[in-house]
Amino acid sequence: MIMPFVEWMIFLCLILILVNAGKGHECTTIIKNMEYSCSGRNLTHIPSSLPFTVTSLDFSFNFLSSLHKCVFPVLLNLEVLDLTRCHIKHIENDTFYNVKNLTTLILTGNPITYFGPGCLNSLHNLQRLVLVDAGLSSLQLQMNNLTKLQEGAFGTNNIQYLDVSYSSIIFVNIYCFYGLSNLKILKMAGNNFQGDVARYLFNNLTFLEHLDMSYGRVVELHPSSFKNLQRLRLLNLRGNHLMTIDFLALPNLKQLTSLYVDKNSITSIPLHVLQNLPTNLSDFDLSSNPIDCSCSQTDFIWWIIHNQNVLKQPENIFCKTFSPSSDFRATDFDIDSCVHKKRLTMVLSVCFVTVVVLLSLLVYRFQFYLQYCCILLRGYRSPGQQECSYDAFVIFSSYDEVWVMNELMENLENSVPPIQLCLHMRDFQAGKSIASNIIDEGIMGSRKIIVVVSQHFIDSAWCRFEFELAQSRFMMERNANIIIIILEDVEERKSKKVFGLHKHLKKNTYLKWSRDPLSNMRFWIRLRKAIIATNH
Incomplete structure (x- = not known):
C-alpha cells in the first residue's frame, strides 16, 4: 500500500511541473537570473520556469496551504526565500530538499499548526528563520543539521516551546534567542557552547521555566549565566564536564525545584554554595560524579547524608577512590573519624607551631653560637693542624x-x-x-x-x-x-x-x-x- 502512494505523489509532482512548464513564471525580475518577486500573484506553487541561478525569491502573499517536497523546483542557488502570509498551515519533512542552500527563510504571518521536526534537516546553511505572527507557539527543531543560529534567528515572540536538541549547533552568537521573550521551555541538549557564550545567552529569557543543557560539553558556567532566569524551575546539566556548581552561589534561582548535574566531574561543592541552594529545591541529582570523600570535605559529605530527601538516587552517589572496584557510597562515609583526625591535627599543629616558635627564638638568641657550631661541624682543626x-x-x-x-x-x-x-x-x-x-x-x-x-x-x-x-x-x-x-x-x-x-x-x-x-x-x-x- 505504501509504494503506490509514493508513486502517486511523484506522479502528481511531475504533472504539476509539466503543466506549468510552458507558462511564464509570472514573476517580476528584480535582478536578472538572480532576484525575483512573485508577491501577490495568487500562486499555489513555485513556478518551475524560474532560472536555476536565482538567489533571492519573494513569494509572499500567495496561497500555499501545505509545504512538501514537490512545492519547490530544484533551485540550489536560492539563499533567501520569503513566504510571508501564504496561508501555510502544514510544513512536512524534507520540504526544502530542493532549496537546500537557503540561509534565510521567512514564514511571517502564516497560521502554522504543524511544523515537521525534520523539515529543516536539509538546510545546512540556514542562519535566520523568521516566524513573526506565525501563530506558532511550539517549535521542534531537534536532530536537524543546523550548525549555527544568527542574531534574531527566529524573529518571533510567540514561541513558548523550543527544542533544538542534538542539532549540531555551535552556539557562538549571544543574541540568537533575542526576541523570544515569552519562551518557557528551551531544550538544547547535545549542542556545543563556544567560549563564554552561555554567560549572556539567556539574558532576555526572563519567562523561562525549563532549561535543558545536557550533554553539551560544558566545562564551566559563570555565576551570572542564569541571573535573569528567576522563574526557572528545572535546570538540566546532565552529562557535561562541570567540576563545580559555583554558579549557584548567587541566590537568584529562587524558584528552582529540579537540578540535574549527574554524570559530570564534580568532586565537591563548597559550603557557601550549599548554603545558597534554592529553598524550593526538591529534586537534586548528583549521582555518577567522582565525589571526593576525604576529611577536607566533611561539610559536603555531611550535607549529602542529611539531605537524602532532596537528592535523587542518593544510593548512586559514590566516593571516588584510587581503585574503581572499591568505590563506596558517600552516605556510608564515617564523618566521626574525621572529627578525631581534625582534633589530632589541631593538637599536632599547635605543638608544631609552638616548637617552631621556640626554635626560632632559640636560633635568634643563639645565632652566633650556631654559626660557630657550623664552623666546627665543617671540620675543626686544632692550632697544630691549621695556619x-x-x-x-x-x-x-x-x-x-x-x-x-x-x-x-x-x-x-x-x-x-x-x-x-x-x-x-x-x-x-x-x-x-x-x-x-x-x-x-x-x-x-x-x-x-x-x-x-x-x-x-x-x-x-x-x-x-x-x-x-x-x-x-x-x-x-x-x-x-x-x-x-x-x-x-x-x-x-x-x-x-x-x-x-x-x-x-x-x-x-x-x-x-x-x-x-x-x-x-x-x-x-x-x-x-x-x-x-x-x-x-
Missing part, C-alpha cells in the same frame, strides 16, 4: 683599651720573638659583622685566647659572648688555650655573671696584673711562656 694568623686573640672591654695598648701590646708585640695579637679595634675586617669577626679572625684565627678580666669585662655583653665562644673552643681542644689575666679584683658573686668564668678560675691557673715592678716582670715572663708553649 693561624695570630698568636693570641685578646678579649677585653673597651674601657680597658689603654692598658691593652700601652702594656699588653707593647710588651708582647715589641718583644723578641714578637707575639702577634688579634685586637678587635685594629684587626677586625671592615664591613663584616662583629660576630663573624670574633669567630673567624679572633677565635678560629688565633692559637691562644687571652681574657682580660675586670669589672668592665663583667658588665660587657660582648665580652661575655666572646668568652662563651672561647669556652666552646676550649671544650673542643681539651687543652688550656685560654689564658686569663685578672686586671682588677672582681667579687666572686659578680664573676658568676659570666657563664663558666667562676668555674674556670677555680680549675685553671690564671695570671694577675700587679703594679709592683718585680711582680710585673714575673707576669710578662709567665704570659710569654704560656703563649709560646702552646705553639709547639
